[in-house]
Amino acid sequence: MSSVIKGATVVSTHGQRQLDVKIADGKIAELGVDVATSADEVVDATGCYLFPGFIDAHTHLKLDNGPGTPDTADNFKTGSIAAIANGTTSVIDMATPHRGHSLEACLKTWNEAAAGNSSCDYSYHMSLIEWNQQLAAEIPKMAAHGITSFKMYMAYDNLRTSDAEIYAAMKAIKSVHGMLGIHCESGALINALQAEYLAAGLTAPKYHALTRPNQLEAEAVNRYLTIARLVDLPVNIVHLSTREALAVVRAARAKGQKVFVETCPQYLLLDEHCYDLPNFAGAKYVCSPPLRSQRDELALWQALAGNEINTISTDHCDFNFKDKKRIGKDDFTKIPGGMPGIETRPQLIYTAGVTTGKLSLTQFVGLLSENIARQFGMYPQKGVIQVGSDADLVIWDPEKSGVIAAKTQLQHVDYSPFEGFKTKGAARTVYLRGQKIVDNGRVVTTGKGQFVARHGSDYELV
Ligand SMILES: [Zn+2]
Known part of the structure; x- marks a missing residue:
């Protein structure tokens, strides 16, 4: 199967140019002006942008944090369908092993959850919730499997490690040219504040934010x-x-330190006022870190404009409001943390960033695709439209408008934190390794996702 996409403006971090793109055998085969149209299919994409498939480097499509953790509303099957609908063709999910278990066992569990179910390509950040010699010996083995990024936590009693353990893990990760991401909040101080608030009878969702103040991040x-x-x-x-x-x-x-920074749409578009919504609706917005002030939002947008933030991913981790979020009805610390987002990130950032002039198209492509591919060792297989790269492509119609609503979303959850948000721009057609998976805005092919073996990170990016 081969296709030629004609007339679109191809966007990369280096610029944008009207080019024809030929796809053959799942790869970008040719790129140029007036590419010969000897293909099975010729697609007229005049007036559209052509983006490399978006990558979401922060999802929780399988939450497995031990007994008592409620199930997320989405899994690899449903979440990945929601992802591709707007052009996210790869995800890097958070894989979390059980205490005392090997990383190898965790990798097997995640592969079983994703294989045959995922509609987008996938990999995992391997979480390190403890540290010992066995785990240290497994880091090179993970890298050999193509797992080159790791996750640690400074918050959550069941997940966090000590500073000394983080130090030791960093040395092992450095030896494989890997990438470490950490959830940065002071867990011990959050515990202390939560205990104080609960003892004073302050149990509503808004106290979730007040017990996790900015300084603790x-x-x-x-x-x-x-x-x-x-x-x-x-x-x-x-x-x-x-x-x-x-x-x-x-x-x-x-001082010369190399630091990569990720933020998420919820920190750019929602603020702490959401926690004051009546009828416990504030619980829909409980995530960690919590939503912040409008001053913080503004600072993040300024940092994006100045290229101080490298990536935007979603932290998609959704729980139904009706039965799961309500677990915390009388105690905000029991509200399952997280919100949906895997489906809406491209439209939200395009609308709020690109159409307002806050972000250029080239920044948009970097933040949602190319920078992520480079940072996490998937480049140039992913993240760029060039000869030899996977034909993960999004034909983006900049004129298509819509309204985000829970009742029309593909995310398998009973609310949307962005309900009523008016969007401009949408994926018209999406290709995953040359296969058409979205046609005219509708998902047409599912379950074709494959594991992406990743190499070491490009540390020189920052
Ligand atoms: Zn997360």
Whole structure:
């Protein structure tokens, strides 16, 4: 099967140009002006943009944090269908092993969950929720499997490790040229604040945010970057949400430290006022870090414009409001944390960023695709439209408008945090390794996702 896409404006981080693109055998075969149309299919994409398939480097499509953890609403099957609908053709999911179990066993569990189910290509960040010699010996084995990125936590009692353990893990990760991402919040202080609030009878969703103040993110980021300096390892900060944490990053970079920063649409488009919604609706917005102030939002947009933030992913981790979020009705600490987002990221960022002039098209492509591919060792297989790369392509109609609504979404969850948000721009046609998976805005092919074996990270990017 071969196709030629004609007339679209091809966008990369280097610029944009009207080019024809020929796809053959799942790869980009040719790129140029007036490419010969001897193909099975010729697609007229005049007036559209052609983007490399978007990559979401932060999803939780299989949450397995032990007994008592409620199931997420989406799994690989449903979540990946929602992903491809708007052009996300690869995800890197958070794989979390059980305490005392091997990384190998965790990898097997995640492969079983994704294989045959995922409609987009996939890989995993392997979580390190403890540290010991066995796990250290497994890091090179993970890299040999193509798992070159890892996740650690400074919050959550069941997931977090000590600073010394983070230090030791960094050394092992550095040896495989891997990438570490850390959830930066001061877990011990959050525990103390939560206990105080609950003892005072303050149990509503809004106290979720008040017990996780900005400084606790900045403190953890500072500690993380301090440890990384000892090891001389470029590191990634996941879901950065505050202006205080940005200031820590700026100071570290000014001294020459290499720091990658991810943020998420919810920190750019929603704020702490959501927690005041009546009828427990604030619980829909409980995620960690929490939604912040409008000042923080503004600071994040300014950082995006100045290329100080490298990637935008979603932290998609959704729980139904009706039965799961309500578990925390009388205690905000029991509200399952997370919200949906895998489906809406491209439209939200295009609408709020590109159509307003806050972001250029080339920045948009970097933040949602190319930078992620480079940072996590998938480039140039993914993240770019060039000869030899996977033909993961999004024909984007910039004129198509819509309204985000729970009742029309593909995410398998009973609400949308962005309900009523008016969007401009949408994926018209999406290809995954040359196969048409979305046609005229409708998902037409599912279950074709494959594991992506990744190489080491491009540390020189920042
Ligand atoms: Zn997460």
